[in-house]
Amino acid sequence: MDFPSELKIYISRVEAGIERLLPPASARPARLHAAMRYSLQAGGKRLRPVLLLAAADCFPPDGGDPLPAAVAIECLHTYSLIHDDLPCMDNDDLRRGRPTAHKAFDEATALLAGDALLTFAFALVAEGFAGHPALAHGLLRELGDAGGSKRLIGGQMEDLLAEKKADATADELEFIHLNKTAAMIEAALVMGGLCGGASKQQISVLRAAGRNLGLAFQINDDILDATADSATLGKTAGKDAAAGKTTYVKLHGIEASRVMAAKHTAAAVSEFQKLPGRAPFLVALADTMGRRSK
Ligand code: GRG
Numbered sequence: 001m002d003f004p005s006e007l008k009i010y011i012s013r014v015e016a017g018i019e020r021l022l023p024p025a026s027a028r029p030a031r032l033h034a035a036m037r038y039s040l041q042a043g044g045k046r047l048r049p050v051l052l053l054a055a056a057d058c059f060p061p062d063g064g065d066p067l068p069a070a071v072a073i074e075c076l077h078t079y080s081l082i083h084d085d086l087p088c089m090d091n092d093d094l095r096r097g098r099p100t101a102h103k104a105f106d107e108a109t110a111l112l113a114g115d116a117l118l119t120f121a122f123a124l125v126a127e128g129f130a131g132h133p134a135l136a137h138g139l140l141r142e143l144g145d146a147g148g149s150k151r152l153i154g155g156q157m158e159d160l161l162a163e164k165k166a167d168a169t170a171d172e173l174e175f176i177h178l179n180k181t182a183a184m185i186e187a188a189l190v191m192g193g194l195c196g197g198a199s200k201q202q203i204s205v206l207r208a209a210g211r212n213l214g215l216a217f218q219i220n221d222d223i224l225d226a227t228a229d230s231a232t233l234g235k236t237a238g239k240d241a242a243a244g245k246t247t248y249v250k251l252h253g254i255e256a257s258r259v260m261a262a263k264h265t266a267a268a269v270s271e272f273q274k275l276p277g278r279a280p281f282l283v284a285l286a287d288t289m290g291r292r293s294k
Contacts, residue, residue: 003284007050014049015041017071021124035105035113036120040078042096043234047217047289048188049074054282055192055206058275066195068128069139072121073188076147079117080184082110084156090239097234118147138194146187155179168246174215181221182214189213202275209271213286216264219257220292222247226254232294265290 018040025034049070056066085092085100086107093103102110122140129136146152159176162168168176189206198206222240226249230237240247248257268286272279 001280001284003281003288006281007285007288010050010053011046013053013067014046014070014074017049017067018074021068021071021128022075022120031105031109032112032116035101035109036117038098038104039082039095039101039113040075040117042098044074044078044096045294046074048077048184050285051185051188051210051213051282052192052195054279054285055189055198056195057192058277058279058282059193059196059198059202062197064129064132064135064195066192068124069191069195072124072128072139072143073184073191075117075121075124076143077184079114079121080147080152080156082114082117086110089156089160092236092239094230094235121147135194139191142187142190142194146183151179151183155181155183163243163245165246170251173246173248173251177215177218178211181218182211185214185217186210205271205274209268209282209286212264212268212271213289216261216268216286216290219248219261219264220290222249223254223257223261224292224294225249228294234294261290 022037022040023033025037027033052070052073053066081095082101084090085095086102092100094100098104100110101113105113121143125139125143126136129139148154149157155176155178158172159180162172162176186207187210189210190203193203193206224233225237225240225247228237239245240250248260252260265286269283272282272286275282
């Protein structure tokens, strides 16, 4: 398997899906649609939609196209980034190598663009899977749960609360990252499995893989925040230490954090290998993510 070429093909499918499925920038109100496209088309690794498409591809094709679900999860993820960057949250100026949405537009437009991407994600799944109501139901439930008050938004809430404390515990940190980061990665894999008609047991495998991949991803994110520069990351580096934030690096140090990330990556790989065909692309993606530099 030629991993870089396959990855490129998946990313192209996602980019084309975004271009085709999002309302045009000229749709009224043009400023809102331009802001949605600005953030969504700024690049980004497209990790979650690629995971979704690749998970679906582990199963025999059943005629349904998972692309609307892949674009939907990227819309929801992008909304969370836009809102996270707002002055009332992380107050950041740089995202995906460009000025953040509220810098390029204004705060109110950025807030609304985030809201619109969030609701659009659900509309896209409802529309894209209208011919498969049971699948649409499963996908919407997964997206709603992962993006909801107990997971993504709950993780963000606890993250904000933890910032006010001198030191968060390892348990609190794990709660934050299992929800703020791992929930959407897990949902991407599970939604892909649902599109591919995975069994309950295969869905559990995808969930376990997503949990481990999500934790590995976050630990690597903490390591990169402490070791890489803003130009490489396309977002402000060194923010965690500057804010005195509790991270894996602060709690455990760089070397122990690297070991933990490698352990979670290996656990994700061993879950992927339980899937039909041993999921070589997902295995390679997990390994590559474990060595990522941005
Ligand atoms: C505002 C509800 C709400 C949630 C915000 C996404 C988020 C939660 C916060 C951003 C800060 C952060 C470190 C989140 C953890 C998840 C994470 C590392 C997101 C960035 O994902 P990447 O690296 O970004 O996949 P790209 O730009 O490549 O898509």
